[in-house]
Amino acid sequence: MCADTPEYKDTLTLPVTDFPMRAGLPKREPEWLARWEKIGVYDRLRETAGDREPFILHDGPPYANGHLHIGHALNKTIKDMIVRSHQMMGHDARYVPGWDCHGLPIEWKIEEQYRKKGKNKDDVDVVDFRQECRKFAEGWIDIQRDEFKRLGITGKWENPYLTMDFHAERVIAEEFMKFLMNGTLYQGSKPVMWSPVEKTALAEAEIEYHDHKSHTIWVPFSFANATGDLAEARVVIWTTTPWTIPSNKAVAYNNKIAYGLYRVDATEEESWTAAGQLYIFADALAEDALGKSRVTEFSRVRDVAASELAGLICKHPFNGADGADGFWDYDVPMIDGDHVTDDAGTGFVHTAPSHGADDYEAFVARNWIDRMTHNVGEESEFLPHVPFFAGLQVFDRKGKEGKANNAVIAKLVEAGGIIARGRVTHSYPHSWRSKAPIVFRNTPQWFASVDKEVGDGQDEMGKTIRERALNSIDQLVQWWPQTGRNRLYSMIEARPDWVLSRQRAWGVPLTCFTKKGLLPTDEGFLLRDPAVNARIAEAFEAEGADAWYADGAKERFLGNDHNADEWEQIFDVLDVWFDSGSTHSFVLRDREDGTPDGIADVYMEGTDQHRGWFHSSLLQACGTKGRAPYKNVVTHGFTLDEKGMKMSKSLGNTIVPEAVVKQYGADILRLWVAQTDYTVDQRIGPEILKGVADSYRRLRNTMRFMLGNLHEFDEAERVDVADMPELERWVLHRLAELDHVVRDGYRKFDFQGVFSAVFNFATVDLSSFYFDIRKDALYCDGADSLNRRAARTVLDILFHRLTTWLAPVLVFTMEDVWLERFPGDESSVHLVDFADTPADWLDEPLAAKWAGIRQVRRVVTAALEIQRRDKVIGASLEAAPVVHVRDKDVLATLKSVNFADVSITSQVQLTNDPLPAEAFRVPEVEGVGVVFEKASGEKCQRCWKILPDVGSHDHAGTCGRCDDALS
The missing domain is CATH 1.10.730.20 (Isoleucyl-tRNA Synthetase; Domain 1)
Incomplete structure (x- = not known):
């Protein structure tokens, strides 16, 4: 107006x-950042907190090895909104950002630098190597800190937590030594996911799945002790890992599957089978398997009951092979197992307990651990003692297929131990760092038992780590969204023992000693001495974990109470998930801005952290403090492009936070976060x-x-x-x-x-x-x-x-x-x-009244818009609509207010007369019609309303209201 x-x-x-x-955010936002830093907003809030209730969101540490991606921006912005909103709702909302600093990704970067220079990591002093890793992490922390601050994230940026700080390394070691002392730590030999490229065991959280083309082979096993027609028959297995055949120790069947004895009647000209041969298959898979072996005609001879298979002994396909010196001349028992299905393959499973989780568990259940093999080394190469295949790799150092599979297949053909082969593309585990496929490999590792009684007296949530974790999930934690509870619960419910050890250099070492000459199962194998633990902790506080690698470290820590010659010092490092899982102790418990009980109000990360940080923090805390370290767990999904596709540089669809900030400003990125449903992708x-x-x-x-x-x-x-x-x-x-x-x-x-x-x-x-x-x-x-x-x-x-x-x-x-x-x-x-x-x-009655008024106003506004569109009027003040209202109560309501002002018209006539046929209506507003009329009178030169009294006042050309205002 x-x-x-x-x-x-x-x-x-x-x-x-x-x-x-115009906001000009990209240019102006840095000025506000500088202003906040100058006046110390974060610290002033802490200083004036008084008796406010603390609220702590514990930061899941990002990894210090690269520029921020859009997922980082989403994550940190959600955290910032949580902290700021709770502060403004009356809490003392503290936020200490942190970084994960140890581990393979940084070590891998340093090794890459070495390879470019023609250097070998193993020729470098381990402390010097660790110092280079530390320096690398420090550089990226500074870069990422500035990038996070640019997004407007509040927090204790000048004093973050770092897992490589000396105090942090001390506490991580102390938390590990709690597992040592409470009896849940043990050394075991079992198949673990192993990266031949990075030469270390990997956790589930370090695995991603990609399509991989594998060899498939159908291998027949002869019986050593069968009688009757089974003496001439062979049981057939199918596998996608031919390289594991040299480590076969059993053949598994399922007594719930229907099996049959099948006779080959005719084959194609080229076939590894012959007429008259007898094979045992699951009935559901026999036709497919025989077809793969180029059998053109076959007969089902009879049923084979599971009871007939029980107790049978097979011969390894390489049994009696020339030049093997009897290496495979051992019994291969038939065993029953629920993991065997007739969905694919043959209905029988080749069992190599050193290379498969189900296989291993089957042997553990039978107390056959002594039958484990150690045939494959850390580069996925067959070890020197394995005939025919010594030195051949499954995957080479670049993650490409080595010679092991083809060599095993060729040897099986030579030994008459194969009836068909092929290729299959399937989902296969890869290291998320090197992107190379992994192998399952039996190797001595250190584990935390999730089912052994902890025995620390903190039994409110249960006696074992698994019990405590599951009870914490249901009794102590709220999940946002609730689906996060279901996902983590099922993971904890089914998970095996926690593999704590990694065969690397950059990390917190497993600060323990083992007695020479004793087996891991022997009493006294592990040294459990509080005085030794205290000396280690004191040294780490002063010098960091590098103290473990210094000359004379073993003698220093064992002191005069133990003969250093009788003990082995362990040089594996802890899984970095143990590092980040321990942060509740050295951040929440030990810092002044933490909380005495070491329990956070909120953990907030992406949904992948149900198998990562949420998971490891839960296990670690349940092992050391008896319960979950968090009260709420908030989860966000992944960020995709506009078409719903995963972002990748090769597709050119990545959105980089820095680019968004430069074009629009950080507030636009933050507003995107606020407008999206972050609980899903x-x-x-x-x-x-x-x-x-x-x-x-x-x-x-x-x-x-x-x-x-x-x-x-x-x-x-x-x-x-x-x-x-x-x-x-x-x-x-x-x-x-x-x-x-x-x-x-x-x-x-x-x-x-x-x-x-x-x-x-x-x-x-x-x-x-x-x-x-x-x-x-x-x-x-x-x-x-x-x-x-x-x-x-x-x-x-x-x-x-x-x-x-x-x-x-x-x-x-x-x-x-x-x-x-x-x-x-x-x-x-x-x-x-x-x-x-x-x-x-x-005021609910008032709200109901005005809801009705607004409904009628909608009809008036829509009616006037038509007149404006048709150029009958230029503005709504030119109108004086007649509003017909059927309901007398509604009419009275409209008359109780200045409905002309509400409608932004100069005049309005409200009537209970019947709605004329020509009246404008809106279907969803019943009983209301509008007949357009132009306002009568002159236009006020001050407010532009058209009223009959304009021109009749002291101030020329004004209405009464404007004349009063001017007076």
Whole structure:
């Protein structure tokens, strides 16, 4: 609204603000970052916390080895919103960022540098090598810290936690030694996932699955002790890992599967089978298997009962092979196992307990651990003692297929030990670092038992680690979303013992000693001496874990109480998941800004961390403190491109946080996070970001309107709620409703719900309704007008709530808005809390009344829009619609307010007359029709309303309201 003449225009109270329409975020955001650092916002909140209840989100440490990707930005922004919102809801919300610093990825980078220089890692002093790893991590920590801070993430950035800090290394070692002392630590020999490229055992969290083309072979085993027709028969296995055949120790069947004896009647010209030969297959798979071996005709001779297979002994396919010196001349028993199926293969499973989890468990159940083989080395090469295949690799150092599979197949053909071969593409485990396939390999490793009684007296959640973990999941932790509970519970329920050891150099060593000459199962094999443990801890605190590798370390730690010559010092390092799983101790428990019980309010990470950090932290804490280290677990999904595809450099669909920040600003990236449902996989891309930027502009305009109309607002103007017009009291009712939604949403980590509610309120209830109506009073009413003073009072109330409610999301923009009203060297929106909202603002009857008024207004607005489209009128103030309302109660409601102002028309006629046929209707609003009429009278030169009284007052060309304002 604007006056036609210059002199009247100057009498209007138009918005005044320096708040720019264009945000200029990429350029201005660094200025706010510098300002926050200068005034010390984070530390000031800690210093003024008083008796506020602490709230701690414990940071799952990112890995210090590269620039941030979009997943990092999503993760840290969600964490920041959690921390900031809880701070503004009255908590002392502390956030200590951290980094995972040890482990294979960094070690691998240093090795790559060595290889480029022609150096060999094994020729470098281990402490020197570790120092290079430390330096590499330090460099990336500094880079990532700046990148995180640029996103507006608050926290104790000048004093983060690092798993390679000396105190952290001490505590990690101490936590490990708790497993040593409580009896859950043991050395075992079992198949583990092993990377031939990286030459180390891998955890499940370090594995990803890719399609891999494998050899398939069908191998017949002859019986050594069968009688009757079975004496001439052979049982056939199928495998996709021919290289494991030299380590075969049994053949498994399932007594629930139907088996048959089959005779070959005819074959193709080229076949490894011959007419008359007898084979045993699962009935469901016989035809397929015989077809693969080029059998053209066969007969099913009879059933083979599982009871006939029990007790049978097979011969290894290489039994009696020339040049093998009897290496495979051992019994291969038939064993029953539930893991055998007739879905694929032959219904029989080749069993190599050194190379398969099911195979191993079958041997453990029979107490046959002494039958394990050690035929494959750390580079997936056959060891020197294996005939025919010594030195041949399954995979080479680049992860490509070696010669082992083809050599084994060729030897089987030579020995008559194969009836068919082929290739199959299937999902196969790979190292997520080297991207190379892994092998299952029997090797001595250190384990934490999840089913042995811990015996530390902390039995409230159970006596074993598994019991404690499962009970913690159900009794102590809230899951957001609940599906996270189900996923982690099933993982813990089914998981094997925890493999703690890695055969690497950069990490915290397994600080233990073993007695020479004793077996791992012997009493006294492990040294359990609190004095030794204390000396190790003291040294690590002062010198870091490098102390373990110093000359004379063994003698130093064993002291005078133990003969160093009788003990072996272990040089494996801990799985890095044990490092990060221990952080609750040296961050939450040991820091001043932690919590004495070492339990965090929230752990928040991606869904992959159900098998990673959530998992390892749970196991580690259940082993050392008897319970989970967290009260809430919040999970986010993965970030995909706009088409729902996984991002990759090769596809060119990656979105880099730095690029988004440079183009739009960090607040746009943060707003994208707030607008998305992070609990599932999210999408991001150029078009999505454009939509986010549009939402931002609409919200910014709302804030700019409030700032402009609050110019020079004075407390003397404030109107008590009881004296306010209904429209203002309706806004306060909506604020009271929204206050509950916002607080409840933030408490439940539902940022999408919070932002959606606030955004819709700001753009629909305010900009499109309340502001639209009250512009006239704000611009044209006199300074003492109740409508104008009440509107300004409500704008002030809105300002304090909207800026603080949105501050956890739009950290830069809301600071900009706040400082526009409250400038000052020490001022910041991030130093204030959400304003308390009086409960008595809620007024349901008033809300119901105005919901009805808005329904009728919709019909009027839609009717006038048609007139505007047809160019009958240029603005709604040119109209004086006749509104027909069938319901007398609704009519009375409309007459109780200034419905012309509500409709933004100059005049309005409300009537209970029947709806004329030509009346405009909206189907969903029954009993209301609008007949368009033009407003009668002259146009006020100041407010532009068309009214009959214009021109009849002291001030020429004005209406009565404007004449009063001018007087």
